[in-house]
Amino acid sequence: MIITDFLAPHHVVLDVRAPDKRRLLEDLAGRAAAALGLDAGLIQRALEAREALGSTGIGSGIALPHARLTQVTRPTGLMLRLRPAIAFEAIDEQPVDLVFLLLIPTEAPSEPLNALACVARRLRDPAVVGALRQVRDPAAFYAVLTEDR
Structure with missing residues (x-):
């Protein structure tokens, strides 16, 4: 599985403002609901x-x-870059500025792990993360995130 299997170029949004984690999750839910035709509250x-x-x-x-x-029905992703970064209760207590939302089917036992592992592997690369924080447009961001290395 590769990121392009579950992330479309138009699902990359840069420089989103969110005052806190709760509002970020609300924003993500709204964007995902619009993309999938589902209820944002759900x-x-x-x-x-x-x-x-x-x-x-x-x-x-x-x-x-x-x-x-x-x-x-299939894994679906949404990637946001936040400006500014926000508190997210992360394991290292650092603010978060790169957010990858992944919604996965309940019925697919291995797909979620494969999709999450794929994203985590990519975002563990300091060169990729550094580039994602610097690019200025969604197309370049998507290219950095999805290009093979």
């Missing part, structure tokens, strides 16, 4: 339930919020 509740288990802030300014939903 998505937000699923994201909040997952965050209640432990923060998806993985450190180094990166968060990977995700949720399983029966209404989702």
Whole structure:
């Protein structure tokens, strides 16, 4: 599985403002709902339930919020770069500015792990993360995120 399997170029949004984690999850839910034709409240509740288990802030300014939903038929991603970074209760307690939302079908046991692992691997590369923080347009951001290395 590769990122282009679940992230479309038009699902990259740069320099989003969110005052706090709750509002960010609300924003993500609204964007995902519009893209998938689902109820934003349903998505937000699923994201909040997952965050209640432990923060998806993985450190180094990166968060990977995700949720399983029966209404989702295939993994779907949304990538945001925040300006400014916000507190996210990340494991390293650093503010988050790169957020990859992943919604996954409830019925696919291995797809979620493969998709999350794919994103996490890519965002573990300091060169990729540095470039993502510098590019100025969504097309360049998408290219950096999805190009093979």
